[in-house]
Amino acid sequence: AQSVTQLDSHVSVSEGTPVLLRCNYSSSYSPSLFWYVQHPNKGLQLLLKYTSAATLVKGINGFEAEFKKSETSFHLTKPSAHMSDAAEYFCVVTRGGSARQLTFGSGTQLTVLP
Amino acid sequence: KAGVTQTPRYLIKTRGQQVTLSCSPISGHRSVSWYQQTPGQGLQFLFEYFSETQRNKGNFPGRFSGRQFSNSRSEMNVSTLELGDSALYLCASSLARQARWTEAFFGQGTRLTVV
Numbered sequence: 001a002q003s004v005t006q007l008d009s010h011v012s013v014s015e016g017t018p019v020l021l022r023c024n025y026s027s028s029y030s031p032s033l034f035w036y037v038q039h040p041n042k043g044l045q046l047l048l049k050y051t052s053a054a055t056l057v058k059g060i061n062g063f064e065a066e067f068k069k070s071e072t073s074f075h076l077t078k079p080s081a082h083m084s085d086a087a088e089y090f091c092v093v094t095r096g097g098s099a100r101q102l103t104f105g106s107g108t109q110l111t112v113l114p
Numbered sequence: 115k116a117g118v119t120q121t122p123r124y125l126i127k128t129r130g131q132q133v134t135l136s137c138s139p140i141s142g143h144r145s146v147s148w149y150q151q152t153p154g155q156g157l158q159f160l161f162e163y164f165s166e167t168q169r170n171k172g173n174f175p176g177r178f179s180g181r182q183f184s185n186s187r188s189e190m191n192v193s194t195l196e197l198g199d200s201a202l203y204l205c206a207s208s209l210a211r212q213a214r215w216t217e218a219f220f221g222q223g224t225r226l227t228v229v
Binding site for chain 1: 118145147149156157158159162164169170172204206208217218219220221222223
């Protein structure tokens with residue numbers, strides 16, 4: 001069995017300040033972990049993925065995440081928030097490298113204040 | 115390259131009716147997965163099809179069904195609609211190679227409202 005817990009349902013930051021979205025995972029198997037972003041009335045877009053290679057993963061739009069097995073965490077960070085980053089973010093786990101069945105966290109709504 | 119296309123984008127149905135949603139995957143993708151997104155339950159996996167066969171199924175009642183055609187296009191059907199079926203239904207396609215991760219690409223979804 002596998003699951004993810006997103007520790008914050010809402011996060012607000014000011015434009016230009018760092019972003020931290022927290023995610024803890026649970027998996028009986030070696031997990032693959034991802035962050036997806038969903039803008040209003042849009043589909044889901046993959047930000048970045050961890051699939052057992054480098055533990056520090058860089059994604060699109062300046063986002064990155066670090067896989068920490070000892071802490072079962074996969075937190076998403078960005079050094080400087082932009083207004084266009086305002087969206088809902090989902091932490092996702094899947095077994096192995098399969099894209100076929102994704103288990104989503106409950107989502108974190110990011111608000112970026114001017 | 116065209117993305118994942120879901121039709122229709124919006125639907126309003128009455129309780130007790132049935133509905134069919136369509137998903138056209140990215141050209142060359144053979145795996146299609148369906149997800150239900152609601153404010154209360156979040157994003158939940160419905161089922162996944164590969165080469166016209168259902169390979170995985172989530173924890174949904176039998177009123178939810180699907181199929182995949184030889185051109186990889188997929189449909190999902192919900193019979194005897196209930197108010198709780200109101201949701202955004204998302205389709206994702208992927209290459210589904212065994213040897214390495216292949217990204218899941220999502221469509222914009224079909225917004226189903228049951229009244």
